Amino acid sequence: MRSVIRTNEFTLAVIAALGFAALAVATDFNLLTAGTLDAFLRFLALPIVIGLAQMVVLAVGQMNLSVGVLTGFCAVASGWLMVDAGLPAPVAVLAALALGAVVGLVNGLLVIFTRINGFIVTLATMTILEGLRYGVNGTGTYQGYSPGLRGFGQASVAGVPVVFLLAVVIAVAVALFFRRTVPGRHLLASGGNPFAARLSGISNDRALVLAHTLSGLLAGFAAVIVVAAFGSVNASIGDDLLLPSFAAPIIGGVALAGGMISVTGTVLAAFLVRLVDVSQSQFDINRRWVDLIIGAVVLGAVLLGQFRDKLSGGPR
Amino acid sequence: MSVVLSAEKLVKTFPGVRALDEATLTVTAGSVHALLGENGAGKSTLIKILTGVYRPDGGQLRLPGPDGELRAVQLGNPQDAQRAGIGVVHQERNLIPAFSVAENICLQHLPRRAGLLDRAALRTEARRCLDLLDLDLDPDLPVSRLSVAQLQLVEIAKALSADSTVLLLDEPTASLTNDEADRLYGIVRRLSERGHATVLVSHKLEEVFAVADTVTVLRDGRSVAEAEPLADHSREEIVDLMVGRAYQQVHLAARTVAADVEPALALDAVATTAGHHDVSLAVRPGEIVGLYGLVGAGRSELAKALLGLDQITAGEVRVHGRPARIRDVGDALHRYRIGYVTENRKEEGLFLDQTVARNTAVTVWRKLARLGLVRDRSERLLVDEYADRLGIRLASPDQHAGQLSGGNQQKVSLAKWLAADCDVLIIDEPTVGIDVRTKAAFHELIAGLAARGMAILLISSDLPEMVTLADRIAVMREFAIVGELDNDHDYDRMSQSVIRFIHDGQGVVA
Numbered sequence: 001m002r003s004v005i006r007t008n009e010f011t012l013a014v015i016a017a018l019g020f021a022a023l024a025v026a027t028d029f030n031l032l033t034a035g036t037l038d039a040f041l042r043f044l045a046l047p048i049v050i051g052l053a054q055m056v057v058l059a060v061g062q063m064n065l066s067v068g069v070l071t072g073f074c075a076v077a078s079g080w081l082m083v084d085a086g087l088p089a090p091v092a093v094l095a096a097l098a099l100g101a102v103v104g105l106v107n108g109l110l111v112i113f114t115r116i117n118g119f120i121v122t123l124a125t126m127t128i129l130e131g132l133r134y135g136v137n138g139t140g141t142y143q144g145y146s147p148g149l150r151g152f153g154q155a156s157v158a159g160v161p162v163v164f165l166l167a168v169v170i171a172v173a174v175a176l177f178f179r180r181t182v183p184g185r186h187l188l189a190s191g192g193n194p195f196a197a198r199l200s201g202i203s204n205d206r207a208l209v210l211a212h213t214l215s216g217l218l219a220g221f222a223a224v225i226v227v228a229a230f231g232s233v234n235a236s237i238g239d240d241l242l243l244p245s246f247a248a249p250i251i252g253g254v255a256l257a258g259g260m261i262s263v264t265g266t267v268l269a270a271f272l273v274r275l276v277d278v279s280q281s282q283f284d285i286n287r288r289w290v291d292l293i294i295g296a297v298v299l300g301a302v303l304l305g306q307f308r309d310k311l312s313g314g315p316r
Numbered sequence: 317m318s319v320v321l322s323a324e325k326l327v328k329t330f331p332g333v334r335a336l337d338e339a340t341l342t343v344t345a346g347s348v349h350a351l352l353g354e355n356g357a358g359k360s361t362l363i364k365i366l367t368g369v370y371r372p373d374g375g376q377l378r379l380p381g382p383d384g385e386l387r388a389v390q391l392g393n394p395q396d397a398q399r400a401g402i403g404v405v406h407q408e409r410n411l412i413p414a415f416s417v418a419e420n421i422c423l424q425h426l427p428r429r430a431g432l433l434d435r436a437a438l439r440t441e442a443r444r445c446l447d448l449l450d451l452d453l454d455p456d457l458p459v460s461r462l463s464v465a466q467l468q469l470v471e472i473a474k475a476l477s478a479d480s481t482v483l484l485l486d487e488p489t490a491s492l493t494n495d496e497a498d499r500l501y502g503i504v505r506r507l508s509e510r511g512h513a514t515v516l517v518s519h520k521l522e523e524v525f526a527v528a529d530t531v532t533v534l535r536d537g538r539s540v541a542e543a544e545p546l547a548d549h550s551r552e553e554i555v556d557l558m559v560g561r562a563y564q565q566v567h568l569a570a571r572t573v574a575a576d577v578e579p580a581l582a583l584d585a586v587a588t589t590a591g592h593h594d595v596s597l598a599v600r601p602g603e604i605v606g607l608y609g610l611v612g613a614g615r616s617e618l619a620k621a622l623l624g625l626d627q628i629t630a631g632e633v634r635v636h637g638r639p640a641r642i643r644d645v646g647d648a649l650h651r652y653r654i655g656y657v658t659e660n661r662k663e664e665g666l667f668l669d670q671t672v673a674r675n676t677a678v679t680v681w682r683k684l685a686r687l688g689l690v691r692d693r694s695e696r697l698l699v700d701e702y703a704d705r706l707g708i709r710l711a712s713p714d715q716h717a718g719q720l721s722g723g724n725q726q727k728v729s730l731a732k733w734l735a736a737d738c739d740v741l742i743i744d745e746p747t748v749g750i751d752v753r754t755k756a757a758f759h760e761l762i763a764g765l766a767a768r769g770m771a772i773l774l775i776s777s778d779l780p781e782m783v784t785l786a787d788r789i790a791v792m793r794e795f796a797i798v799g800e801l802d803n804d805h806d807y808d809r810m811s812q813s814v815i816r817f818i819h820d821g822q823g824v825v826a
Contacts, residue, residue, distance in 0.1 A: 180689040182681045189678055192667040198625070199656060199664050200678045200732065201646035259669055 008253035008305075012268040019275045027282050038161055040278060042153075045167035045225050047270040050241050051248025052174050053218035055266050058249055059178070060191040060211040061258025062118035066107065066126035067219045067245045072238025073129045074100050074223030079142030079233040082149075089146035096227070097220040103129070104216015108209035118212070134235045143232035153228030163229050168267075170221055175263040177214075187211055192259025247273050247294055251301040272297070320345045320379070320513050321366070321402070321482045322386055327374030328361050328537075335361040337537035338375065341515075343482060343530075348504055348514045350524045350546065353534035354558050356748075356778060359517055362534065363484055366515075367404045368397035380481075398424060403475030404484040409467060411459045411474075418442030418455035421474045445473040448510075449503050465496035472503070476512075483507065486517045490612060501527040519610050521551055521819045533557040555819075559779070559811045568763045573603040573787055578637040580771035581654065581740045586631035588621035590614065592795045595631070599740065599771040604762065606786030606803070607775045608814055614795035615775045616659050619742045623648045623656055635740070649679060652740070655733030659744040659775070661722075665729035668718030672710060673699045675717045675728050679736035702731035706761060723754035730761075741765065744775040759784055783810045791817040 024031040031037065050067060057064040077099055078092035087095075103125065110121045155162040178184040190197040190207035198204055222241075227233055250256070251272065252265025273294055280290045321343040328336040336358045343349050353359050364370040365377070368391035378386040379400050391397045397404070411420045418438050419426070427437035442455040451469055453462075459470060468488060475483055485504070489497035504514050504527060518524050524531075525546065533541040533554065540557050541549075549557075579598035586595045592614055599605045607615050620626060622633065624644040633640050635652045648654040658664040666675055673695045677684060684694045699713040706727045710720075717728060726746060733741060743762065747755040762785055766772050776782055782789055783805060790800045791814055799817040803810060 176689075180691075182685050182688070182690060185674065185678075185681055185690065188670065189667055189674070192669055193663075195664045196658075196667055199623075199645055199658050201644070201649045202678070203644070203646065255669075259667065 009264045012265055016268050016271050023279055041164040042161040042229055044274045045163040046222055047244050047273055048167040048267050049170055049218055049222040050245045051266045051270045053215045054245040055249040055254050055261055056214045057211050058254050059187050059261045060207050064215045065122040068238040068241030069126045069129045070103055070219040071222040071241055073133045074220050075226045075233045075237050076133050076136050076235055078227055080136050082145040083142045089149040093224050096223045100220025101213055101217040104213040108212030112205040112208055141232050141234040149228050150231050163225050171263050171267050178261055188259055244273055247298050250298050318345050322378040325375035326372045329373050335537055339537055340539045340542050341532050342543045343513045345513050346508050346511050347530050348508050348528045349530045350528035351515055351517050351532050352558055357534040358537040359534055366402055368394045398478045401481040403480030405471045405475050407486045413460040416456050416458055417453055417470055420459050421445050421477050445477045448476055449473055464491050482513045484515045555815050571767050573600055577601055580636055582634040584632045587629045588626050590617040590621050590626040592618055595797055597790055599773050601769050601771050602766055604766045604772045604774055604786050606782040606789040607792055608782050608789050609792035613792045615792050616744050619656055649736055653738045654740040655738035657730050657733055657743045661725050661729045666717045671714045672717055672728055673713040676731045679732045698735055706731055723750045740771045742773045779811050783807045793818055
């Protein structure tokens with residue numbers, strides 16, 4: 001029991017619960033009305049999935065700067081497929097997922113074949129995608145596409161939005177992948193100690209490519225959530241997702257150096273970021289202050305992690 | 317002559333190991349003082365204390381003050397040692413490639429004027445140090461353009477730049493040709509004529525006898541010869557002092573190796589991209605073949621080349637008689653059932669932040685998986701089995717590997733290869749930093765594996781360990797096998813022969 005209390009996840013859960021309760025009280029329980037609660041969870045789906053997309057590359061000690069823009073790119077592409085190309089929604093959805101995975105695969109292959117740092121590679125693909133995104137439809141907006149898909153975005157089961165449930169299912173799948181599957185464990189082994197991994201018969205290159213591909217695939221899922229839940233897409237989607245993509249795993253206790261992840265932590269941290277977001281809209285706070293708060297929390301989380309390592313004598 | 321450095325009864329203990337046990341070193345001005353000893357005798361620890369990297373647990377260090385009187389000093393860090401006049405040239409290079417010769421030489425105390433680098437003073441100071449070595453080198457040249465030998469000399473100039481009275485040279489000729497080494501020792505002699513004292517650590521006895529005048533021999537952390545004139549000793553006496561005669565043999569159950577069996581692992585005139593040439597070795601099932609040599613002789617590199625981390629460019633590798641092409645460790649494991657227990661368990665062997673269960677099962681996850689999912693329970697059962705067999709003390713299989721003691725960590729990194737059901741095991745320095753009792757347990761364990769038919773290639777710098785365990789000992793020097801001996805378990809005779817191979821490099825196969 002004590003070991004549970006001392007985990008980062010437990011601390012986050014307590015903070016999340018307290019924060020939620022405090023916000024509920026401060027808004028005269030407006031937060032607990034069906035409509036507000038529904039919106040709260042509906043727009044929590046995106047930060048969860050985008051945080052996981054970053055987490056899977058952090059697991060191997062890499063970063064993916066292109067996750068946010070890739071999400072926007074996949075969203076715009078599926079909008080184009082439905083509105084301009086007139087294809088049915090399921091095709092557009094599969095195309096968004098495939099596009100994300102392919103871009104991720106390209107990121108990974110570039111990293112292992114050029115030996116250029118993943119940070120630089122994804123910075124480059126981010127910039128390229130940024131250009132392509134506007135190339136598809138300029139600054140115009142796609143809307144009025146598939147009622148079925150938009151209906152999926154607005155649907156709820158027992159008061160819980162379906163897109164949020166989708167995010168939870170994705171989180172469970174990612175957790176299962178790292179905990180129980182052989183490739184997932186190879187990713188963590190490779191991120192934790194690449195030398196030992198190689199000398200245990202694990203291919204670090206394969207781990208890097210797999211992590212980047214998964215990251216792209218998750219960005220594709222994030223795009224599907226955007227297309228379904230927002231009801232319209234334009235080229236600016238994804239611009240403001242880069243910081244949240246790092247905020248969730250870092251606050252959630254994922255090691256930047258690789259080898260250590262926390263799906264629960266990442267989900268809880270996304271919840272916290274969403275709380276800050278909602279407070280902003282509830283109290284009409286300047287948007288800039290929200291960024292400032294989230295930035296400060298990220299910095300604080302990293303410092304806290306270092307402090308915790310020092311207290312426990314560190315991993316070494 | 318006056319004493320310029322006096323280390324008295326230094327003691328340094330690491331968890332489980334007493335690295336220095338009242339070691340004494342007295343260096344006089346103008347002398348070239350050889351510091352000798354086998355691997356693990358305590359030389360590196362002593363040097364690290366003299367250069368302020370470690371603090372001694374006992375004993376004292378005395379250096380002459382301004383009046384020439386010796387007084388006790390504490391060296392808290394390498395900068396302290398420099399200020400106290402101790403310059404060091406480590407085995408590995410410590411120069412910044414993009415900086416000029418002058419900048420590298422004066423790195424620790426760059427001359428400044430008005431807060432900016434004083435280029436004129438920098439050049440003058442560097443010139444002065446280079447002149448001490450009679451070295452004609454452009455101070456403005458970036459060191460990335462220098463040869464290996466020139467780099468070595470720049471290191472010495474750097475060590476002298478702080479007005480050092482004592483110069484420590486750790487294996488200075490390891491990467492030099494004979495001519496370059498001669499030139500370097502010419503410089504050392506000239507420095508000593510000018511009153512500098514040099515402490516020379518070298519495994520090459522011929523060089524030591526050519527250049528040094530005084531000798532201190534360390535064995536098991538103790539000085540068994542203290543500042544004695546080198547001329548009083550023959551080479552054989554020095555080797556005897558290094559090896560010692562107090563060696564107690566651990567008795568292991570006798571094993572018999574069938575001589576007519578096909579070797580499990582055979583190398584025939586193998587050359588590698590790592591630099592090996594003409595390496596031939598054979599390990600039969602049930603046999604322990606020792607690969608002995610000094611650090612840097614190419615033993616671990618051979619293991620890694622065998623596992624596909626470097627390419628084999630000539631010769632043939634056979635596993636159970638069939639030619640083998642091993643591309644990587646996965647290949648070695650799954651296709652040829654060869655395992656490699658790495659030398660540095662912390663850096664290369666273990667995932668310190670992950671559980672013991674994961675560390676043990678990493679090689680067998682594919683086998684444990686059902687429908688693509690690894691069950692935690694099967695992983696735990698595996699750990700329990702090996703914890704039991706190898707005597708690994710665990711609080712729980714979920715304990716992180718980083719929290720275990722050195723001996724237990726080593727057992728975990730052995731367990732993962734036993735779990736993988738290998739029949740050839742390359743074990744690299746299995747007992748470094750492990751206390752005596754665990755070491756004996758390890759020796760029994762390794763002998764037991766061989767008795768059950770495993771073919772073991774044992775890489776070790778620990779000669780007593782070799783003599784205890786190996787059936788045959790192959791000696792490697794400079795990436796080639798210079799000799800192979802049948803082990804008769806007579807420590808004195810074996811160590812004499814092995815050390816002769818190492819120091820003379822004669823290519824005689826006994």
